Amino acid sequence: MKSFYLTTPIYYVNDAPHIGHAYTTVAGDVLTRWHRQRGESVWFLTGTDEHGQKVMRTAEANGVAPQAWADKLVEDAWKPNWRALNIANDDFIRTTEDRHMNRVQTFLTSLKDKGYIYQGDFEGPYCVGCEEFKLPGDLLEGDLCPIHSKPVENVKETNWFFKLSEFTDRLLDHYKKNPEACQPESARNEVVAFLEGGVRDLSISRSTFDWGVPVPWDTDQVVYVWFDALLNYATAVGLTDAPDSEGGKKFAQTWPADVHLVGKDILRFHAVIWPAMLMAADLEVPKKVFAHGWLLVGGEKMSKSKLTGIAPADITDHFGVDAFRYYFLRAIPFGSDGSFSWEDMSARYTSELANDFGNLASRLAAMVEKYCGGVLPAVAQDADLSASLKATVATADSAMEALDFQGGINAIMDYCKQVNGFVTIKEPWILAKDPANQQILEDVLYNTAESLRALAVLLHPVMPATTEILWESLGAKATLGEIGAQKVSEIATWGQLPQGATVTKTPVLFPRLEVKE
């Protein structure tokens, strides 16, 4: 079975991750968890981009060899951050690994053999922050890079070139025929306009430093860091390996990638250069490149180099990991820019997570304990709740499939609101005053518990740890099995929690926030 294969960008190891990097990685994690719960075979790749001048210069500035610098950042910063954020990636690729470097060399040689690589002279501006050759028209006054606001450097070298320009028409044709291949719409329009403006061949090697993959037939040159980095998506799953080898089989199972998640800053690399490289090698191009927006600080892209980077732990220490995972996807339409605000996050935490969701869970557990001795009453089915659940699951599933995280989460939280309304109207605490109402009371509690069962599964990809706690408190783990094994297609089947399940009080799912000094 072909796996649903999703990648994040591989991040530069010049510094530790900030919440912009975490935003992409969490989005990838939520989407892959959702697809796993659809019962699909899934492969989720992330990793680090370790070559090039940007990393090399940072290592030098810290008086360390680049490999030692990269090792330290990967082990002490990148991997621990992803573990802390509960990221369930299947693989982590580093571009300094042999498995990557060897396959890059084989791939490059094959393009040369096909006549797509030639030697030429390059002269032009280069931004080390972007690791990108710029066109003079791209620059701000004073020859500043528009992204880093720093001066570009002039590069003049004899390099190896890739015949990128030969693929312009094929790429245009591809995006016209397959609008879903580059999303959102605004991103696709940008790429099409860029291609229509004409594309130059690309210098794909550098000779003035040596921190990179050596060009196999000219070892005085190293492969241009982006050409090296883009290949990670394919080298990690066995690119260029013989079809009957382990790598070859993995490649057949995963390629083409279903989604490359990227920030809009690196869209052109992914939607122009990368598919052209694949076309040159007669390989399939990715099914979708999705460019999301930026997290902004003071109206500008948040970045460490501008000293506006916020570490994920600064937020998770206060709000917890699950609230972090929830907030950015809930608050910002995926594809648009969004500003992080402590106030907005606090407000949503309190109203949506603590009040709407957390309180519902703790009220239900307390009432089942008080009125039913902690034992779930007989199955009952409220027609409105079960019908809305069906609609909610359908809406959430198609929204997630379209990477509309906000739309998916909104649909789920609207259902949560409806369940709260149900409890408020039914007033179980009043019903409990008269034993004649015992049956109605039990029905209300069952319907609420069953709704929470569905909410736990629906929100599991977004908030894996909290929903796991809720799952156990509903007695669902003991009766229905692991929460991660619950299928999206079965969420709306009413009446799954069995009568007699033991319901226990949850620890508070979203504790009251401490006042921040």
Ligand code: MSP
């Ligand atoms: N190494 C390249 C990518 C190579 S992929 C073959 C790179 N690395 S990076 O460390 O700069 O990370 C870029 C990615 O981090 C962006 O594409 C985006 O996914 C994420 N973000 C970095 N800053 C961000 C914001 N301020 N806001 C949102 N996402 C941001 O480019």
